[in-house]
Amino acid sequence: MNENKAAQIRQLETDTEQLMEKIRQEKDIKKKQKLIAEREKKQRKLTAVRNNRVLSRETKRDLVAYSFIAPNFIGFAVFTLVPIVFAFALAFMKWDGSNEITFVGIDNFTRLADDTFFLAAFRNTIIYVIGTVPLTMVASLALAIVLNQKIKARGFFRTVAFFPYVASLVAITAVWSMIFHPSKGPVNYLLLKVFGVPQENLPKWFSGSLVLFTLILFSVWKYMGYYMVIYLAGLQGISAELYEAGSLDGANTWQKFKYITWPQLRSTTFFVVVMLTINCFKVYDIAVMLAGGGDGKLSTSATVLVYYIYQNAFNYWDLGYSSAIAMVLFLMVLIITLIQFRYEKKINS
Amino acid sequence: MSEQMENKKFRSKRKNAIAGKTLVYIILLIITAAMIVPFLWMLSASIKSNREVFLMDPFVWIPEQPKWDNYIKIWTKIPLLKFVQNTVFLTIVVTLLQLLTSSFAAYSFAKLEFKHKNALFLAYIATIAMPWQVYMVPQFIMMRGMGLNDKLLAMICLQAFSAFGVFLMKQFYEGIPSELCEAARIDGMSEYKIYAKIMLPLSKPSLSTLTIFTFVNTWNDYLGPLIYLKTETKKTIQLGLKMFIGQYSAEYGLIMAGSVVSLIPVIIVFLCLQKYFVEGVASTGLKG
Structure with missing residues (x-):
């Protein structure tokens, strides 16, 4: 054991000396630096062996840090990173999950262009996003401005506004389908009795051309409380002095909003819009629960991207094709994220 | 004379302010009604018979003979107790694992120096914007290959290791002065x-913020x-x-009773940790 150690020390010593010689002769700066780094490493190891330490201080430090990260990272790598890589590869394959995988190039993507159900899903998702994002933004901003004022029972109002966000979808969509029931629901009853809409013209909220509108309405109702909280934080960041200065100049409420609140909230609004857009692209449960009926099947008028990913994978077992649709979803989200990055860079510089 | 005018001006200003306040309250009441009526309707319908649920003329919030037994029947019509047990088990395990592993990893990223730190953290950043729906299919195929199909363990693996948790905790730890750790190290x-x-x-x-987020999501x-x-x-x-709902789509009273039962735990956790939830949402918003 001891002899071994002595031999190791001798070996390391000659190594470092040789490296020193090389460094002296080396003319290229970059290579020289590399050699110096190498020599330092050897030297550290030498002191470690001399002092009877198995691991150098750096290695020990790294190992401690890794031990902190490992529990999360291993789970994260296995269950998130690997499937993501897998998803990208799968988009260029044909596979039913049990037989052989074959490489098909961009076939899955060319198929998308002629698939009417995909095009409907894509179109509906875009309409849903375009409808939901501005409405939710405006509603949550208005609510935040109202709830930022000194009014009675502010805490109660905030809690109530936030509640639809935490409530589970299955339960609240069940209520909505009853309240908006085409023939028995209270909403249509009011339209019939109070507003005199004739029986045959009563809206069918969950089918045909109206279904997307209902989905949008529901989403605004469910999500506005969440974005209201973000806006409230933004509003609290605006200094009161600006409003005081505005008052001195004789600005009215609308002018104060236009020239102080709105410009000051610019980055908050940007964040809200980005988050909303990304979340709206992922819509699935809301559509299936409100428009899916008992068996959860969506027709062309209500289908969305994630539904079609699910259907191709778990009903038709066309995994490659389903991954290609997933790539479209990814692309949409990626574009939004890139816009966000560019905007943040602009703001920071 | 001028004093009187001043007075008048002041009064009209006050009148305006009162009108403004009233308008604010009216808007608030309308919004609050829109937010809360569906929940009240749910409670009301849960103690009605199927005929009474849609009875509009006259509409009553509490029927003369409340059908409390909807809340008993719901447990026998479907194995609701088993569902609740599964969900409670899943939620608790996922939340605990999430808290433990995220705070553990976040400490290292926030307060320690080590090799490949940036590369490792980049792996988390790169996936934060990646919707789960994009890779849910390959993930399922993989888990099925591991024999986890139809197992609660699959749901745990799926939800317990999120990049979001690591981010949230790291952001918080970075706000704690490093001198505190240095002193302890010395x-x-x-x-x-x-x-x-x-x-x-x-x-x-x-940790409270992360708890309520994970709890509600799971x-x-x-x-x-x-x-x-x-x-x-x-x-x-x-x-x-x-x-x-799919099987008994016409059992309105029972569906609503089941919905109320499914909401209760979330309501309790939300009301207890509400402060942290709101703070958490606000801080993620400001950061972005």
């Missing part, structure tokens, strides 16, 4: 001890369990309730 404390004795007790607010998740859990006895409460 005193000879190991990193594990610093984490357990100093950082963890200090991070209660962000409790309310639908698509995940839909993909993985097939056997009836393994289903979560969301799946079970949806299944019940």
